[in-house]
Amino acid sequence: MEKLLRIVNHRDFVLILALVVGFALGEHAQPLAEMSMWSLALVMVFSTTGFSFRSWVPVKNALKPLAVSALLNFGLFGAVVIGLSWLLFYDAYFSFYVGLVLIVAAPPGPSVIPFSMLINGDNNFAVTGVFGLHLLAMLLTPAILLLFLGQALINPVDIFKIMARLILIPLIISRILRHPFLLPTVEKVRNSVVKWGFFLVIVPIVGMSVPVFFTEPLSVLKISGVIFFAMFVMGCIYHYVMTKMGKERGFIISSTLMMVIKSSAFAAVAAFNFFPDDARVALPAAVVSVFVTVFIIFYSTVVSYFDHLKH
Numbered sequence: 001m002e003k004l005l006r007i008v009n010h011r012d013f014v015l016i017l018a019l020v021v022g023f024a025l026g027e028h029a030q031p032l033a034e035m036s037m038w039s040l041a042l043v044m045v046f047s048t049t050g051f052s053f054r055s056w057v058p059v060k061n062a063l064k065p066l067a068v069s070a071l072l073n074f075g076l077f078g079a080v081v082i083g084l085s086w087l088l089f090y091d092a093y094f095s096f097y098v099g100l101v102l103i104v105a106a107p108p109g110p111s112v113i114p115f116s117m118l119i120n121g122d123n124n125f126a127v128t129g130v131f132g133l134h135l136l137a138m139l140l141t142p143a144i145l146l147l148f149l150g151q152a153l154i155n156p157v158d159i160f161k162i163m164a165r166l167i168l169i170p171l172i173i174s175r176i177l178r179h180p181f182l183l184p185t186v187e188k189v190r191n192s193v194v195k196w197g198f199f200l201v202i203v204p205i206v207g208m209s210v211p212v213f214f215t216e217p218l219s220v221l222k223i224s225g226v227i228f229f230a231m232f233v234m235g236c237i238y239h240y241v242m243t244k245m246g247k248e249r250g251f252i253i254s255s256t257l258m259m260v261i262k263s264s265a266f267a268a269v270a271a272f273n274f275f276p277d278d279a280r281v282a283l284p285a286a287v288v289s290v291f292v293t294v295f296i297i298f299y300s301t302v303v304s305y306f307d308h309l310k311h
Helices: 002-008 011-034 036-050 060-089 094-105 112-118 123-148 156-177 183-215 217-244 249-260 264-274 279-310
Strands: none
Touching (some): 011 036, 011 183, 011 279, 036 123, 036 183, 036 264, 060 094, 060 123, 060 217, 060 249, 094 123, 094 264, 094 279, 112 123, 112 249, 123 249, 183 217, 183 264, 183 279, 217 249, 217 279, 264 279
C-alpha cells in the first residue's frame, strides 16, 4: 500500500493523470477553470514557503542570478516566441498570438527548482531566479501585456489584481506559514499540496483546449513548432554554447531550465480570466504543459550526453 501511495503521489504520475483527466473531461472541466486562480494561488503559497529572503543577504549575491534569469526568461525566450508567433498568428489567428504573449509574460515555472535539483543544477541560482522573477513579474508582466496586446484588450487594473492574487498575497501568506510553529507541518504536506494543486490547474487547461486540438490540428502543430523551437532547439544551443565557454555545469543546467520553462498555469489562469469566451487563447498554455514534461525527460538525456563527452 505504501509503495502504491508513493507511485500515485509521484510528480510525473500526477502530471500525466492531469493530462488524461483533462482530455477525458473536455469542456466539462469548466468549473475547475473558474476556480483555477484560487488553485494556483494555493500552489504559490506552499511553493514559496521554502524560500527565505535571508538567502538574498547580502543583496549583491542575488543580483547576478536575477539579472541573468530575467535576460534569459523574459528577454531571449520572449523575443523568440513573440517573433515567431507574430509571423505565424498575428493576422489570421490572433487568439493564438494572444495566448503565446501570455506565455511570454508569465514568470518562470516553479518546477525549475525541483527539476534543477533532479539534474544536479545550481540550486541557489534556481531558487533566486524563480522567486526573484516572480517579484519582478509584478512590473514586467503588465509591461509586456500592454506593449504587445495594448490596453484595449487587457485593462492594467485587472492585470494588477491578478498579479496581486497570484504572487503578492501568496508570498505574504507564505511568510506567516514560515513561522517556526507552523513550518514543520507545512514542509510535510508542501509537495503534495503543490502537485495536486497543479493537477487542479492543468486539468482545465487541457480540458478547455480539447475542442481546438481536434478542430484545428494544423494550428496546434504550428504552436507546438514555436514552443518546440523555443524550448528544445534554443535549450540545446544554449547548453552547447555555455559548455564551450567553460561555464560551470550547475549554472548551465539551471540557467537553461530558467530560460525555457514558463508557468503555463499562470498563462492559463490569465487566459481564463481575461478571455473566458475564447478557448483558443488557453491553447498555447496547454501545449506548454505537455512540452515541459517531455523537455525534462529530453534534457536529462542531453545533460548525460555532455557529461559523457567530458569523460
